[in-house]
Every structure is written in structure tokens, then in C-alpha cells.
Amino acid sequence: MNQYHLDHLRELESESIFILREVAAQFENPVLMFSGGKDSILMVHLAQKAFFPAKIPFPLLHIDTGHNFPETIRFRDELVERTGARLIVGHVDDAIASGLVTEEKGFNASRNGLQTAVLLDSLEKGKFDAALGGARRDEEKARAKERFFSHRDEFGQWDPKNQRPELWNLFNGKKNMGEHFRVFPISNWTELDVWQYLAVENVPLPSLYFAHEREVFERDGTLLAVTPIIQRRENEVPKKMMVRCRTIGDMTCTGVWASKAQTTEDIISEVATTRMTERGGRTDDKRSETSMEDRKKTGYF
Amino acid sequence: MSNNSELLRFTTAGSVDDGKSTLIGRLLYDSKSIFQDQLEAVESATLRRGEEGVNLALLTDGLKSEREQGITIDVAYRYFSTPKRKFIIADTPGHIQYTRNMVTGASTANVALVLVDARNGIVEQTRRHAIIASLLQIPHLVFCINKMDLVDFDQVRYEEIKEELEGFAAKLNIKDVAFIPMSALNGDNVVERSLAMQWYGGSTLLYYLENVHIGSDYNLIDARFPVQHVIRPNTDEYHDYRGYAGRIAGGIFRKGDEVTLLPSGFKSKIAKIDTIDGELEEAFPPQSITILLENDLDLSRGDMIVRENNQPRVTQDLELMVCWFDAEKSLKAGGKYAIRHTTQEARCVIKEIRYKLDINSLHRNQEDLEINANDIARIFVRTTKPLFVDGYAKNRITGSVIIIDEGTNNTVGAGMVR
Numbered sequence: 001m002n003q004y005h006l007d008h009l010r011e012l013e014s015e016s017i018f019i020l021r022e023v024a025a026q027f028e029n030p031v032l033m034f035s036g037g038k039d040s041i042l043m044v045h046l047a048q049k050a051f052f053p054a055k056i057p058f059p060l061l062h063i064d065t066g067h068n069f070p071e072t073i074r075f076r077d078e079l080v081e082r083t084g085a086r087l088i089v090g091h092v093d094d095a096i097a098s099g100l101v102t103e104e105k106g107f108n109a110s111r112n113g114l115q116t117a118v119l120l121d122s123l124e125k126g127k128f129d130a131a132l133g134g135a136r137r138d139e140e141k142a143r144a145k146e147r148f149f150s151h152r153d154e155f156g157q158w159d160p161k162n163q164r165p166e167l168w169n170l171f172n173g174k175k176n177m178g179e180h181f182r183v184f185p186i187s188n189w190t191e192l193d194v195w196q197y198l199a200v201e202n203v204p205l206p207s208l209y210f211a212h213e214r215e216v217f218e219r220d221g222t223l224l225a226v227t228p229i230i231q232r233r234e235n236e237v238p239k240k241m242m243v244r245c246r247t248i249g250d251m252t253c254t255g256v257w258a259s260k261a262q263t264t265e266d267i268i269s270e271v272a273t274t275r276m277t278e279r280g281g282r283t284d285d286k287r288s289e290t291s292m293e294d295r296k297k298t299g300y301f
Numbered sequence: 302m303s304n305n306s307e308l309l310r311f312t313t314a315g316s317v318d319d320g321k322s323t324l325i326g327r328l329l330y331d332s333k334s335i336f337q338d339q340l341e342a343v344e345s346a347t348l349r350r351g352e353e354g355v356n357l358a359l360l361t362d363g364l365k366s367e368r369e370q371g372i373t374i375d376v377a378y379r380y381f382s383t384p385k386r387k388f389i390i391a392d393t394p395g396h397i398q399y400t401r402n403m404v405t406g407a408s409t410a411n412v413a414l415v416l417v418d419a420r421n422g423i424v425e426q427t428r429r430h431a432i433i434a435s436l437l438q439i440p441h442l443v444f445c446i447n448k449m450d451l452v453d454f455d456q457v458r459y460e461e462i463k464e465e466l467e468g469f470a471a472k473l474n475i476k477d478v479a480f481i482p483m484s485a486l487n488g489d490n491v492v493e494r495s496l497a498m499q500w501y502g503g504s505t506l507l508y509y510l511e512n513v514h515i516g517s518d519y520n521l522i523d524a525r526f527p528v529q530h531v532i533r534p535n536t537d538e539y540h541d542y543r544g545y546a547g548r549i550a551g552g553i554f555r556k557g558d559e560v561t562l563l564p565s566g567f568k569s570k571i572a573k574i575d576t577i578d579g580e581l582e583e584a585f586p587p588q589s590i591t592i593l594l595e596n597d598l599d600l601s602r603g604d605m606i607v608r609e610n611n612q613p614r615v616t617q618d619l620e621l622m623v624c625w626f627d628a629e630k631s632l633k634a635g636g637k638y639a640i641r642h643t644t645q646e647a648r649c650v651i652k653e654i655r656y657k658l659d660i661n662s663l664h665r666n667q668e669d670l671e672i673n674a675n676d677i678a679r680i681f682v683r684t685t686k687p688l689f690v691d692g693y694a695k696n697r698i699t700g701s702v703i704i705i706d707e708g709t710n711n712t713v714g715a716g717m718v719r
Contacts, residue, residue, distance in 0.1 A: 004519075011587065145377055
């Protein structure tokens with residue numbers, strides 16, 4: 001390796017910064033979709049780097065299902081305070097109250113699907129023409145086909161068979177009125193890259209990612225947190241365990257994992273040796289073989 | 302994996318039966334990059350389809366229509382890493398109707414893998430993939446002579462194919478060509494050395510990918526900095542800050558360097574190379590940085606910072622090798638389009654179509670000039686404003702353009718500057 005060569009984390013960083021700046025240059029009104037998970041925390045960190053010493057030139061958008069872990073909301077508010085970013089929150093609760101969406105019922109009820117309608121509604125209300133997301137191609141097979149600049153029609157739909165070719169580092173963000181783009185600057189990062197980078201950069205993270213004691217129960221091979229919003233069957237007996245989250249989403253569909261990882265370094269060695277994908281704990285992906293593709297087509301993040 | 306491993310991007314092209322999916326599956330599997338739940342999902346999907354074993358192609362074919370038809374339609378990106386390097390695979394379909402996808406996957410690759418079935422030797426598809434790799438100037442090409450188990454691991458057969466490929470590769474413009482005999486199905490010479498081919502003294506595929514020298518794949522000679530975005534914080538602390546943000550496309554920039562600005566031709570000096578993590582003394586491709594100049598000059602997105610004695614061509618007339626993507630409308634002389642080059646955007650008119658390139662034979666067809674989707678052609682265009690270009694062979698970043706249909710906003714062509 002000669003002195004003029006970047007290691008893989010710096011090369012990924014440089015690529016992501018390039019995409020973030022390209023969005024600021026090509027779009028009038030971008031927004032960064034923020035979930036409180038590590039990927040969106042990474043995105044905020046990269047955006048700070050891309051526009052330093054100026055502030056991040058677009059707001060953060062959080063779709064709050066009302067079923068978030070309280071730790072997530074606390075962390076989000078601290079991050080906004082620290083970075084001086086502007087935060088917009090779209091509430092699924094409001095959407096249910098206004099009749100835009102209807103709550104699912106039963107044991108596997110989840111507000112995951114309802115997020116899509118609220119997200120599209122928030123994008124429309126804010127007249128956003130580019131929504132930056134922290135999705136990665138290694139997460140899921142439909143996401144492996146995703147572009148950096150992903151076109152959405154006026155209904156927010158994704159047409160996977162008709163995607164624009166992306167060559168070199170030339171990105172085409174042209175669109176008609178009413179259409180928008182989803183842009184994924186960290187497409188090429190893997191879960192391990194994200195953790196290695198967050199460790200190197202000393203980025204603060206929500207406590208949920210680290211091992212903590214929690215009351216959990218098992219359903220279909222996945223551990224779920226005990227909370228009043230998930231209905232338990234009689235045979236689903238709660239027990240106390242040391243667990244951590246590998247992804248952070250809605251409490252109803254985010255599985256937790258038995259883990260002893262206390263530090264980012266512990267997590268890295270755990271991730272490097274694990275035999276399960278991180279979305280392996282996401283019950284929302286398991287509804288069918290192509291549930292991610294199906295949801296993405298209608299506008300899911 | 303250590304934190305300071307390099308990133309290597311490689312592309313594979315192939316169709317249903319040449320073992321490409323098996324090869325990728327083998328690389329992922331043997332480097333322990335396939336997860337248990339992915340494998341289980343593929344196993345159960347294989348069973349549901351009434352097939353036997355594990356269909357590794359289902360790992361890469363992610364879209365519903367691909368799984369239904371059992372073909373790869375689009376570029377799929379896959380990731381794996383070893384303690385030495387992190388790898389990004391652009392996995393593309395190999396059929397001629399998907400040339401555009403092959404070109405897309407090849408545009409950012411350091412290495413191209415071309416599969417050859419040892420029973421069949423060179424076929425049309427082998428030539429096509431190698432020609433695309435050469436057109437897109439992928440620095441390293443590996444011919445994977447696969448299915449050696451089906452020719453009894455015969456050295457004579459391997460040498461025969463290798464000789465034929467060498468003759469063919471000599472006509473192409475590729476810096477580095479390698480040959481590896483393998484059986485992806487059994488894992489011979491993919492990750493582990495083959496016991497059945499003791500006569501082969503070269504490296505395994507993974508060893509090659511881990512060790513091939515990619516340090517000089519970027520142009521470190523000709524300094525090119527396309528301005529991407531101007532940073533002006535307008536805060537008390539940074540009142541007069543005016544930073545030119547961008548990603549270095551070529552050469553090395555140092556603090557104190559005398560530079561020339563395009564298109565104005567004004568001269569200035571680099572006052573500072575800035576990042577959030579502090580100032581840099583020097584910066585090189587593909588770093589994303591912010592440059593501050595000593596004097597306040599008019600410089601904005603699309604402009605370029607270069608050196609006085611080493612400048613790109615400033616021109617409105619481009620000679621391009623273009624790959625056409627549009628299935629609805631063919632490329633026509635006189636047609637007007639939008640064109641993007643580095644961080645610039647202009648409009649252009651197609652002045653002339655010189656010839657169509659047969660990507661199976663390299664024959665230049667000057668009679669049939671109807672350029673449809675997946676065709677490759679030599680064309681001349683004139684742009685509405687000057688672009689700052691280098692030949693594609695000199696710099697893939699400053700030597701490439703995309704062509705956009707202004708009616709549909711679709712990317713309809715990719716061009717390489719001569």
C-alpha cells in the first residue's frame with residue numbers, strides 16, 4: 001500500500017460525503033430520514049463532515065410510530081441539541097387519529113406498514129424533493145439492487161425494473177414536478193464497516209445497542225421486549241436476560257439478541273463472528289420472501 | 302478484519318449456465334460471508350421451487366421477477382471481506398441484451414472476472430465480456446477457466462485455452478491479464494488450492510484478489526479538482542469562509558500549491574485544505590475535501606482547479622465511445638440531450654455517428670448506423686459550453702460523461718472521451 005491510498009473506511013467515507021454534497025447541489029429541498037438507529041446516526045455524522053464548518057443544510061425527518069423505545073427518543077433529542085440540526089417529526093398517532101391510516105390488530109400488530117403513509121405524507125407536506133436514507137445494500141436482497149439516487153414517481157413508488165443506470169460517479173437527479181428521489185449515501189457500507197467506523201470516530205450511540213438486562217419473551221425464534229404495546233400469548237412467558245438491539249426500529253418488530261457486548265469493540269467482534277444477518281431479528285421482513293421489495297415499491301424507506 | 306484494509310471493487314458477468322453464481326456463492330461461502338438465516342432462506346426457497354440442493358443464484362437474484370425467471374436482470378452488489386481487503390462485487394447479467402448493466406458494473410471496477418467454461422473454451426460471451434472490460438479500462442482482467450472438473454483437470458486443455466485467450470487479449474487494451482484454472486463447484490483454486498491440479502503453480506482466485514496491486518489505479522499525476530459545492534457558513538465564527546468542496550479526480554494537491562482555475566484561467570494559491578478533522582498538508586484521489594484559496598475569486602460548481610502546466614482539454618467538441626441504454630428511442634445524429642461531466646451539466650447535440658462497434662468481434666460497422674439499446678458506437682458531440690476533459694484512458698473520472706433524455710429525464714447513454 002503506498003502513501004497515497006485510503007483504507008476501506010476512509011474510501012467509504014469519502015464516497016458518502018461526495019453523495020451528500022451532490023444532493024445539496026442537485027436538489028432544492030432535501031431532508032435526511034432519521035430513525036435513531038446507528039445507520040442514521042452515521043448519516044448525520046457524515047453530513048456534518050460533508051458541510052463543515054457550515055451546519056447540515058437540510059432538516060432531519062423522524063417518523064415516530066409512537067412505539068419507539070424511550071431511549072431512542074431521548075437520544076434523538078440529545079443529538080439534535082448537539083448538532084444544531086433542525087428536526088421534523090411525523091407522528092403515526094396523528095395519522096391514526098385523522099384517519100389517514102388504520103391501526104393493525106392482533107398479536108402481530110405492527111405500525112411498521114403505517115410508517116410508509118406517514119412518511120409519504122410528511123415528504124409531500126414539506127415539499128421535499130430528496131429524502132436521504134441510511135439503507136445499505138448488504139441488509140436485504142431487494143436493497144442490494146438499489147441505486148444511490150433512486151427515483152420515485154408522484155405516488156412515491158419504486159420501479160425496480162426501470163432504474164436509471166449509475167456509472168462512475170455521475171448521478172442523475174433530474175425529475176418532474178411532484179416526483180422525488182430517495183438517496184442512499186451509505187449503500188456500500190456493511191454492518192461491520194458501520195461499527196468499525198463508529199468506533200474509530202468515537203460517535204455517541206444509544207444505550208440500546210449495548211448489552212443490558214431486559215424482560216423479554218420469545219416468538220417464532222425471535223426475542224421481543226416485554227412492553228404494554230405487544231399482546232402476549234399465554235405460552236409466551238417473560239424472562240430476564242442480558243440483551244442488545246442490532247437494529248433499532250419499532251418495539252413491536254425489533255428483535256433483541258442475547259449478548260454480553262458492553263463496548264463498541266465487543267460489538268465489532270460479535271458482528272464479525274455472527275452467523276445471522278442483522279435484519280434476521282426483524283419480523284417485518286419475514287412476512288414473505290419479497291416483503292422488503294413489496295414495501296419498497298409502495299414507498300417504504 | 303482490520304481497520305486499514307483496502308477496498309477492491311470487481312465485476313463479474315455471466316449468464317445462466319457458466320457457473321458465475323456458483324463462483325460468487327463459493328467466494329462468499331468459503332470466506333464465511335453468507336449468514337445462516339440467508340442460507341436457510343435460500344434452502345427453503347429452493348425446496349419450494351421443487352429444486353434440489355441449494356440454488357446459490359437465489360442469493361444474488363433479489364428481485365421478484367428475477368427469481369421468477371431465474372435470471373439476473375440488474376446489477377446486484379455483494380460484499381465480503383477477508384483480513385486483507387474488503388470486496389465489493391458488481392454482479393451483472395452476461396447476455397448481450399444486458400450490455401448496459403455490464404457497462405454499469407464495469408465503470409467503477411478495479412478487476413474484471415471473465416468466466417470461461419473449460420469444455421467450450423472461448424465463446425462469443427467470453428469475447429464480449431473481455432471487450433467491455435477493455436473499453437471501460439478496467440485495469441486488471443482475470444480469465445477464470447472454470448469447470449476444470451469436467452475436463453478431468455487436464456493441464457493440456459487449460460494451456461490450450463490460455464494460449465487462445467492470450468492471442469485474443471493481445472488485441473485488447475488491458476494492462477494486466479491473469480489466468481486461473483478452477484472448479485467453482487468443488488472449490489478448486491477459488492479459496493483453497495486445488496489438490497487435483499498440482500501442475501498449476503499460480504495463485505488461487507482469492508489470493509489474487511487479496512494481493513493484486515491496485516495502488517496505481519487512480520491517476521496521481523494530473524491534478525484535477527472539480528468544484529462540487531461551495532461552502533459558506535455565514536456565521537460569526539466563519540464570517541469570510543469560502544470553501545470549495547469536492548472529491549479529487551486526479552493528482553495530488555498540496556497546501557501552498559499554485560493553481561489555475563477553469564474556465565476563468567485566473568491563478569491563485571491553495572491557502573488551506575480543510576476537513577472537520579483538521580487541516581491536511583496534501584490530498585489525493587478519491588478524497589473528499591474542501592479547498593480554500595488565497596484570494597477571493599469567482600468559482601462555483603462545475604468549475605475546476607488544476608495546475609498551470611498540466612491542464613485538461615477545454616472544449617465543446619467531444620469524440621466519444623458511447624454505450625446506448627434507451628430501449629424506446631435510438632441514438633440519432635442531430636438529437637439534443639443533457640450531458641453531465643464531473644460536476645458540470647450542459648446540453649449537447651449529436652453531430653455525427655462514425656461507426657457502430659460489434660462487441661463480439663471489435664468490427665467497426667459504418668453501414669448500419671442505427672444505434673439501439675445496448676449498442677456501442679463512436680460519436681461526435683458538441684456541447685453548449687466548454688467541458689474540461691481528459692481522455693478516458695488517462696482518467697476515468699474526467700474522461701466520462703452520461704447523456705440524459707430531456708423529455709424523460711432518464712440516463713440514456715454513457716460516454717468515454719477519446
